[in-house]
Structure formats: structure tokens, C-alpha cells
Amino acid sequence: MGEFDGLVAAVTGGASGIGAAIVAALRERGARVAALDLTEVDDGVRVDVTDDESVRQGISAVVDRFGGLDIVVNNAGIGAQGTVADNDDAEWLRVLDVNLLGMVRVSRAALPHLRRSRAAAIVNVGSIAATAGLPQRALYSASKGAVAALTRAMAADHLREGIRVNCVHPGTADTPWIGRLLERADDPEAERAALQARQPHGRLVSPAEVAHAVVYLASPLATSTAGVGVAVDGGMQDLRLRPR
Structure with a gap:
């Protein structure tokens, strides 16, 4: 018997990474x-998280298929590079539409079903960019900083309805998006080494490690955990190690 037996989960951006x-x-x-x-x-x-009707139909399809909904993981997101001056208004709106409003649309559609659950939980996937200043990540950081604030506000709004809301903040993870960034770098090996060195444990975070944290926050065994952001970043946010 697993702790999630009988529970139904929906994970946005669940096809890869x-x-x-x-x-x-x-x-x-x-x-x-x-x-x-x-x-x-x-x-x-x-599901297209930028389309409210698509989101509502998708959530309804999950409920129709499985008979309910207990857990939502808002993971869908896109990246962006550059300083505050490098992205035009259209790009700002495009990234915020996916990374922030996508979570709003999915959570909004899911709430009526989560209120009927005995073990309701929402887990938002944020980023180290929400809690630390990273170069060339102004737009992405703004979107993920908003996710962190949204998580706390949602937790306050819905805890007494029996819905826990939490967030995971991954460090630089070994995902297809990072792979594409490395492919475009002038020296991919040097760029990968720099990303690894930036994290105190000396390597990229694995998707499985992020998933492990999400599982904890979504678990019905974690009923006293609400409104928190769990860092999965190899110590990047809080540790200050001496150079090797």
C-alpha cells in the first residue's frame, strides 16, 4: 500500500523533464x-495552460476519467534570458502568461474538485531564481518570484478549506531546457562546468530529486506543511562554501 493509494493527481508540463x-x-x-x-x-x-477553456476541459477530463482530483502540481513553465532591458513587452507577457497565469488558471479550475478531497494539495514549481539574484534572468526571476508570493497567498486562502499549497524551488536542473541552452553556448562544456560549480554540491540537480520534494509536499503524511518553499538547489541559496 502506498501513501497515495486512491488519490488522483494532475501534473502540468508532465510530458518531459x-x-x-x-x-x-x-x-x-x-x-x-x-x-x-x-x-x-x-x-x-x-492542455494549453495559456487557454482558460483548454485548462477547464483538461481538468474536467481528469475528473471524468478518475472520479475526482486530489493533487495538482503546477509545473508547466518556460525559460527566458536577459536583463530587464533585453526582453520586449510581448516576451514579458508570454512568459508571465505561462509561468504565472498558467498556475492561476489550473488552480482555479481545480479548486471545486479539491474542496471535495480528503487529502487536497497543490504544489507549485518555482525556482532558485525566485530567491537568489541570478545574472541574465530578469524576466524568468520575476515570473518565479511571483509564483513564490502566489503560493503563500493561496496557502492562506485555502488552508481552512483543507487544501494545502506549497512550492518547490529547484536549483539549476538537468532538464531539456538547460540542454538547449548549453547547445547554443559558444563552449558547451565550459558552460556546463560553470553551472555545476555555481551549486555548492558541484553538479546539476536531477529531475528525480525535485520530484522527491514534490512528493513530500503533496503527501497526505505532510498535513502540517503549508505555505512553504522547499529548496532543492544543492545548497545554492543558503550555503557559502570557500572555492575549491
């Missing part, structure tokens, strides 16, 4: 899981 690792981890522990993504996968539902 961190999202796929979260889907796998929840299934291993007994949950029935639907991956909500633009890319269709087994037991998934095609």
Missing part, C-alpha cells in the same frame, strides 16, 4: 496521475 519525473514518482507511490501537457503522452490530457 521535471514534470515527467513527478508523474513517475507519484505513480510509483500509488497515485493515479494525468500529465497535462501540449505534448500528448500515455494517460495524459492535452
Whole structure:
């Protein structure tokens, strides 16, 4: 018997990277899981988080298929590079539409179903960029900083309804997006080494490690954990180690 037996979860951006690792981890522990993504996968539902009607239809499809909804993991997101001067208004709106408003749309559609759950939880995927100043990440940092603030506000609004809301802040994770950034670098090996050195434990964070933290926050065994942001960053936020 797993701690998630009988529970239903929906994971946005669940077709690849961190999202796929979260889907796998929840299934291993007994949950029935639907991956909500633009890319269709087994037991998934095609959803565009920038389209409210698509989100509502997707959540309804999950509930119709599994008979309810207990856990929502807001993982869908896109990256952005540059200083505050480098991205135009259209790019700012595009990234915020996915990274912030996407979470709003999914959570809003899910709330009526979560209120009927005996173990309701929402886990938002933030970033080290929400808690530490990183160069060339102004837009991305702003979007993830908003996610951190949104998480705390949602936790305050919905805790007494029996819905816990928490957030995970990954460090630089070994995901397809980072892979694409490295491919475009002048010296991919040097860039990877720099990203690894930036984290005190000396390597990129694995999607499975982020998934493990999400599983904890979503677990019905963690009923006293609400409104927190859990760092999965190899110590990047709080540790100050001497150079090797």
C-alpha cells in the first residue's frame, strides 16, 4: 500500500523533464496521475495552460476519467534570458502568461474538485531564481518570484478549506531546457562546468530529486506543511562554501 493509494493527481508540463519525473514518482507511490501537457503522452490530457477553456476541459477530463482530483502540481513553465532591458513587452507577457497565469488558471479550475478531497494539495514549481539574484534572468526571476508570493497567498486562502499549497524551488536542473541552452553556448562544456560549480554540491540537480520534494509536499503524511518553499538547489541559496 502506498501513501497515495486512491488519490488522483494532475501534473502540468508532465510530458518531459521535471514534470515527467513527478508523474513517475507519484505513480510509483500509488497515485493515479494525468500529465497535462501540449505534448500528448500515455494517460495524459492535452492542455494549453495559456487557454482558460483548454485548462477547464483538461481538468474536467481528469475528473471524468478518475472520479475526482486530489493533487495538482503546477509545473508547466518556460525559460527566458536577459536583463530587464533585453526582453520586449510581448516576451514579458508570454512568459508571465505561462509561468504565472498558467498556475492561476489550473488552480482555479481545480479548486471545486479539491474542496471535495480528503487529502487536497497543490504544489507549485518555482525556482532558485525566485530567491537568489541570478545574472541574465530578469524576466524568468520575476515570473518565479511571483509564483513564490502566489503560493503563500493561496496557502492562506485555502488552508481552512483543507487544501494545502506549497512550492518547490529547484536549483539549476538537468532538464531539456538547460540542454538547449548549453547547445547554443559558444563552449558547451565550459558552460556546463560553470553551472555545476555555481551549486555548492558541484553538479546539476536531477529531475528525480525535485520530484522527491514534490512528493513530500503533496503527501497526505505532510498535513502540517503549508505555505512553504522547499529548496532543492544543492545548497545554492543558503550555503557559502570557500572555492575549491
